[in-house]
Amino acid sequence: MQFGKSIGTACSSFAITNIDDLFVxxxxxxxxxxxxxxxxVKxxxxxxxxxxVIVIISMIGFGASLVLPSEPIGFLGLLPILLGVWKLIDLLLPTGEGEENAGQLPDGQDGQDGGEKQQSHFLSSLKSILKVSMITVMNGGDNIGTYIPLFAQAKGPEIAIYVVTYYILLGLWCLAAFLIMKQRHVLRLAQRYADRVVPFLYMGLGMYIIIKSSCYPWSIKRIDVSSSSHPGKAIMAVVTTVLLLICIAAMLWRAKVKRGRLCPNGAEIEHSSDS
Structure with a gap:
């Protein structure tokens, strides 16, 4: 085993599969x-x-590469698209949650004790971490497709070197993205336009994951093979359209319900102030 060659292979494979992760x-x-x-930190x-999760899937995947192809993972790119749509709906149809949270009393004066606040903070932190990790896995189709054959032809010590190098480089990747956003002019732009831009970034990210993974051509080909009429494109188009419309309708309904709950309270407050 050549230590330097193993590190070089790890660095090159990480850079090739994670250069787009800077965008994420x-x-x-x-x-x-x-x-x-x-x-x-989250x-x-x-x-x-x-x-x-990507590394674990890759390490067990090279023994079951035919059972667990990497292409279907790309369909998870629909989730960032829906997340971007949800943020866009919240931007166009604000529910007033921000103002409602801003008007809460200080700690210990809003009806919650310390234990409830700690539990709420823990759940909020866990939700944010899971969101980041989920999208990282969604964007890991090329990682899995690269790491599976790489691990398959490597020996135990080489795999250990690969994984350790990956984790070190991942920290440097996070630091690089953080330093980019720490630039004052970048930070000012982010604070001013983030709410408007982030929904489209998520939707772009989702479309990028889907296109990069080739999940639709892969599925269409599988469907066409099983039928002589080649209905793959029509089936995938109908299924995707119906799924997106159902999810978007549910989001709009939820936003409408939230606005309906807030409006009566606001009317009562205005009526009491007039009296």
Whole structure:
């Protein structure tokens, strides 16, 4: 085993499969500039959790590469698209949650004790970490497709070198994205336009994952093979359209319900102030 060659292989394979991850991290840090729940620490932890899942899948996947192809993972790119749509709906149809949270009393004066606040904070942190890790896994189709054959032809010590190098480089990747967003002019732009840009970044990220993974051509080919009429394109188009319309309708309904709950309270407040 050549130690230097193993490190070089690890660095090159990581760079090839994660150069686009800087875009993902920049998206997260742009959101963190204005989000009260998403922080750089949570982004980093989420990245490591998601990348750990990718490494685990890759290490067991080279023994079951025919059972677990990497292409279908690309369909998870629909989730960032839906996340971007949800943020866009919240931007166009604000529910007033931000103002409602801003008007809460200080700790210990809003009807919650310390234990409830700690539990709420823990759940919020866990949700943010899971969101980052989930999107990291979604964007890991090329990682899995590269790491599976790489691990398959490597020996035990070489795999250990690969994994350790990957984790070190992942930290440097997070640091690079964080330093980009720490630039004052970049930070000012992020704070001013993040709410408007982030939804489209998520939708772009989702489309990029789907296109990069070739999940649709892969599925269409599989469907066409089983039928002489080649219905793959029509089936995938109908299924995707119906799924997206159902999810978007559910989001609009939920936003409408939230606005309906807030409007009566606001009317009562206005009526009481007039009297």
């Amino acid at each position: 991290l920049t998206t997260f840090f742009a959101e963190a500039a204005t989000s009260p729940t998403l922080t750089p 982004i980093t932890v989420g990245q490591y959790v998601g990348f750990t």
